[in-house]
Structure formats: C-alpha cells, structure tokens
Amino acid sequence: MQLSSQVQQALTYIGSIEVNDNINPWEKGRAFYEKFIPLAGEKEAVFKVEDIRIQGAADQIRLRIYRPSGRDNLPVIVYFHGGWFNSGDLETHDTPLRRLSNLSLAVVIAVDYRLAPEHPFPAGLNDGIIALEWLFENAAAINVNPNKVSLAGDSAGGALVATLTGKFATKINCQLLIYPVTDCSLETGSWEMFKDGPLLDAKSGAQAWRWYLSKADDCFNPDAVPLLQTSFCGLPPTFIATAEYDPLRDEGIMYGEKLKQNGVSITELTYDGMIHGFFQMGGVIDQSAALMDDMVRFYTQHSA
Numbered sequence: 051m052q053l054s055s056q057v058q059q060a061l062t063y064i065g066s067i068e069v070n071d072n073i074n075p076w077e078k079g080r081a082f083y084e085k086f087i088p089l090a091g092e093k094e095a096v097f098k099v100e101d102i103r104i105q106g107a108a109d110q111i112r113l114r115i116y117r118p119s120g121r122d123n124l125p126v127i128v129y130f131h132g133g134w135f136n137s138g139d140l141e142t143h144d145t146p147l148r149r150l151s152n153l154s155l156a157v158v159i160a161v162d163y164r165l166a167p168e169h170p171f172p173a174g175l176n177d178g179i180i181a182l183e184w185l186f187e188n189a190a191a192i193n194v195n196p197n198k199v200s201l202a203g204d205s206a207g208g209a210l211v212a213t214l215t216g217k218f219a220t221k222i223n224c225q226l227l228i229y230p231v232t233d234c235s236l237e238t239g240s241w242e243m244f245k246d247g248p249l250l251d252a253k254s255g256a257q258a259w260r261w262y263l264s265k266a267d268d269c270f271n272p273d274a275v276p277l278l279q280t281s282f283c284g285l286p287p288t289f290i291a292t293a294e295y296d297p298l299r300d301e302g303i304m305y306g307e308k309l310k311q312n313g314v315s316i317t318e319l320t321y322d323g324m325i326h327g328f329f330q331m332g333g334v335i336d337q338s339a340a341l342m343d344d345m346v347r348f349y350t351q352h353s354a
Contacts, residue, residue: 053325054335056334056335057248057295057323057324057335059334060325060328060331060335061249061325063088063089063334064086067085069081076136076165076166076167076261079134079136080136080137080165082137083133083137083138083142084141084142086142086327087142087145089330089332089334090144090145090146090332090333091145091332091333092145093145094145094148094149094152095148096117096118096148096151096152097117097118097119098116098117098120099114099116099148100114100117101113101114101115101140104180104181104184105180106176107173107176107177111161111164111180111181112140113159113160113161113162114144114147114159114160114162115157115158115159116148116151116158116159117151118151118156119155123195124155124157124193124195125154125156125195125198125200126156126158126185126189126195126198127154127156127157127159127200127201127349128159128161128185128199128200128201128202129143129150129158129159129160129161129201129202129207130160130163130214131143131160131161131203132203132204132205132206132207132228132327133165133206133207134205134206134231134254134255134262135165135171135209135258135261135262136166136262137165138165138207143160143330144160146329146330147160149332149342150202150342150345150346153343154346154350154353156198156349156353157192157194159181159185161177161178161181163175163178166258166261166264167261167262167264170261170262170264170268171262171263171264171268171271171273171274172273172274175214175273175274179214179217182199182214182218185199186199186221196221198223198353199221199222199223200223200286200353201218201222202226202345203226203227204227204229204329205228205230205298205327206262207228208227208228208230208231208232208302209230209231209232211225212225212227212276212279213274213276213279215288216279216282216285219285222286223287223352224287224288224289224349224352224353225286225287225288225289226288226291226345226348226349227288227289227290227302228291228329228345229298229299229302229329230276230305231301232277232298233275233276233277233305234259234274234275236252236256236259238299238300238304240296240297240298240299240300240301241297241300243297244296245297248295248325249296249325249327250296250297250298250326262274276305277304277305279308282309282312282313282314285309285312286315286352287316287317288309288314288316288317289319289348289349290302290305290306290316290318290319291318291320291321291345292320293325293328294320294321294322294324295323295324295325295326296324297326298326303318303320306318321340321341324337329341
C-alpha cells in the first residue's frame, strides 16, 4: 500500500485527535468525527445558507439549504452525509457542500437524519423519505425546480441515497454515490485486505452495522442493505466513486456492476491511492477536488 504524503498527513492528523473517554462509544465516535472538519480546508462563501426545520415522524428534521445564486427555479441536489449511520451532521460536511453548491450551480439541501443506535433502521431512511416528500410538496415555496432533483451521499449516506433513489426513481434525475456502504457482510476482498484500516476497520464496521440493524432480519432487508436490491426499474444515471485503499471499495464496485447488469447507466471511478473519507479532506488531499470536479461534470450532464 503506497500512501502519498498528503494521505499520510491526513492520517497523522486523525491519529492525533483526542476525545473524552467517559462517554458512550457512539457519542465518542461522533465527537471524533466532528474533529475531522479542519481537514476539509477553508469554507467557501455561498450566496445564501439557511438552516430550517421540517416536521418528521417523531421530531423535527434539520435541513441546511445552500443557494449558489439568487436565480429562480434552480435545480436541487439533496445530500445525505456519511458516518456509519451513527455519526455525522450538518457541520461535518458543511465545507464540501458549500463547494458542491457553487460548482454545480444547484441548490444543495443537506439532511440531518436521525442516527443509530438511539434511532436504528429505518429511522434515518424514513427521515429521508419525509425530507424528499417535503421538497416535492414545497418546491415553489422554496423557489427550486421539482423537475430537476438529484440525490447524493457518501458512505452510509450513499446507502440511504441508493434506497431513496429507488423509491423516488421517476422524480430523480441522477444519483451520486461516494464510496457507498452497500453490504453488511464485511466479507469482500477489500474488507479482507483493509480490515485493519486505514481509517475504517472491520471491528468498528461490524459494530456500526449492529447499532444500525436492531432486528436480526434487517440484514436481509434491501432497504437497509443496497446490494440485496432486486428492483432497478427506472433508476436514473448513477455516479459511483470508490477509493483504492478503502475497505468499502469492492462493495461499491459490486453495486455498480449490479446496476449495470440491470440496464442502469453507470459512471464508475476508483481514485488511486485514496482512502475512505477523502471527499471531506480537500484542505489536505488534492484528489478531493478531482472527485468534486468529476461529480459536478456527471451531474451537469444528467441534471437537465
């Protein structure tokens, strides 16, 4: 495994992070993940950033709306953050989403869905359904184009997007999946190769799935585990990014192959020398900008 100086720098920073040990393991994980934020670099100015709340099934769901300009009827990218279903929020992905909005010229709506283990599957997925239903019902009120809606997400957020795209297929222009979680077995070749990292490891991965899938039969539910999906009717063009040194690499590639075999238009890119999470490391790793450019190029081609 040949790690570049930039990747080494990011891993050294992550290895230096300290958090309070006297809290629950999932709270410790969230605090640890929050401290990744400086790796993303400087925050870009955006024409307008607005935090709102909408009514969820049990509580309110926070949304952050990024507007790249004052133009009317702009297209929309709805974004679901990563964090192994138990970490991440509006802040962990704020920096790259500002850039995504500016480069894509689209309104980006980030969804702060509920997290495991307090809220296991399907709580986060249900929040996503509610957020999308709200968007289509209120598009005129928030001045966006309901006919130009795309979905995007990284890691666990990619798993949510894969399921949500299937449920709203006729209304989604394209989906962008960044090193998506698609398989709960942790038995692929890349999981064996990188079971001890870098960044992700098999022990924490197994724990994340246990927290997320609270019922034994949830691991057989295609809404929770995208690689189990069997219905691909009407799925829009799909962008899948994977990282060479990521244990999730093979399951992302396998999911893309399954979509391709079922007639879905796929653009699949593997980023050499990269590790999981590099989308959020643009302040240190140059390939983060390359990924962003590739995403925006694909989005622009398929969002008309």
